[in-house]
Amino acid sequence: MTKGILYVVSGPSGVGKSSIIKNAMSKLEGFSFSISYTTRPPRPGEKDGKDYFFIDEKTFDKMVENDEFLEYAEVHGHKYGTSKKYIKDKINEGMNIVLDIDVQGALNVVKKMPKETVLIFIAPPSYSELKKRLMNRGTEKEKDLKIRLADAKWELSKINEFDYLIVNEDLNEAINQLISIFIAEQIKTERVTEHLGKYSFFKFEEE
Numbered sequence: 529m530t531k532g533i534l535y536v537v538s539g540p541s542g543v544g545k546s547s548i549i550k551n552a553m554s555k556l557e558g559f560s561f562s563i564s565y566t567t568r569p570p571r572p573g574e575k576d577g578k579d580y581f582f583i584d585e586k587t588f589d590k591m592v593e594n595d596e597f598l599e600y601a602e603v604h605g606h607k608y609g610t611s612k613k614y615i616k617d618k619i620n621e622g623m624n625i626v627l628d629i630d631v632q633g634a635l636n637v638v639k640k641m642p643k644e645t646v647l648i649f650i651a652p653p654s655y656s657e658l659k660k661r662l663m664n665r666g667t668e669k670e671k672d673l674k675i676r677l678a679d680a681k682w683e684l685s686k687i688n689e690f691d692y693l694i695v696n697e698d699l700n701e702a703i704n705q706l707i708s709i710f711i712a713e714q715i716k717t718e719r720v721t722e723h724l725g726k727y728s729f730f731k732f733e734e735e
């Protein structure tokens with residue numbers, strides 16, 4: 529069975545990660561989104577089990593204790609974690625997984641699963657545009673907005689550790705670029721040659 533690929537998408541808050549991922553995934557089959565656990569309160573319109581699994585601090589700490597996270601981190605003042613079981617099961621079933629996690633989480637995932645992981649960074653065209661998008665989204669209070677913008681500086685300093693960089697200026701172009709990465713990674717020679725059993729050309733036989 530062909531193993532799935534772990535596509536890890538990171539970038540500052542408000543850059544457009546969710547918008548790009550949702551759109552790209554709606555156009556492809558064989559991709560599954562990893563729903564994280566978080567202690568952050570839900571925003572209006574967010575649903576438990578769809579956007580996140582919303583849990584309290586005690587439950588989160590218990591999950592850490594039970595080693596249930598592939599990675600977890602504190603981001604913008606709240607805790608977030610990726611389910612280890614979900615990732616391992618899906619990858620082994622051959623499903624491609626998309627993660628929307630922060631930079632610390634991304635760098636931890638690639639350490640744990642280097643062969644399966646592809647790191648994709650989404651950057652804003654400018655810092656002022658990032659600020660504008662976050663303000664327009666209107667989901668954060670002044671204090672949380674400031675934290676997210678301050679954290680963006682550190683996140684942007686880690687771009688060079690990523691395999692791909694998408695600058696989200698035009699949303700449609702960014703979506704197409706993400707889809708291109710998804711597809712190109714599937715046909716990398718090293719991945720394809722591992723699973724050539726069904727193709728006869730590899731045996732150089734005359735038909």
Ligand SMILES: Nc1nc2c(ncn2[C@@H]2O[C@H](COP(=O)(O)OP(=O)(O)O)[C@@H](O)[C@H]2O)c(=O)[nH]1
Nearest residue numbers: 541542564600601603608609610628629630633
């Ligand atoms: N390390 C880690 N980061 C996560 C996880 N889930 C979400 N995040 C990140 O946490 C940050 C905050 O996410 P969220 O609260 O949805 O706010 P938003 O980025 O402003 O939409 C983002 O950078 C997410 O990518 C996770 O399981 N692990």
Ligand SMILES: Nc1ncnc2c1ncn2[C@@H]1O[C@H](COP(=O)(O)OP(=O)(O)O)[C@@H](O)[C@H]1O
Nearest residue numbers: 541542543544545546547661665696697698699
């Ligand atoms: N290319 C773009 N141009 C203008 N606005 C955008 C673009 N991409 C996303 N947005 C808007 O920016 C805001 C933040 O996007 P979102 O997907 O929530 O970001 P993230 O998941 O990275 O926090 C949303 O209001 C979204 O509609």
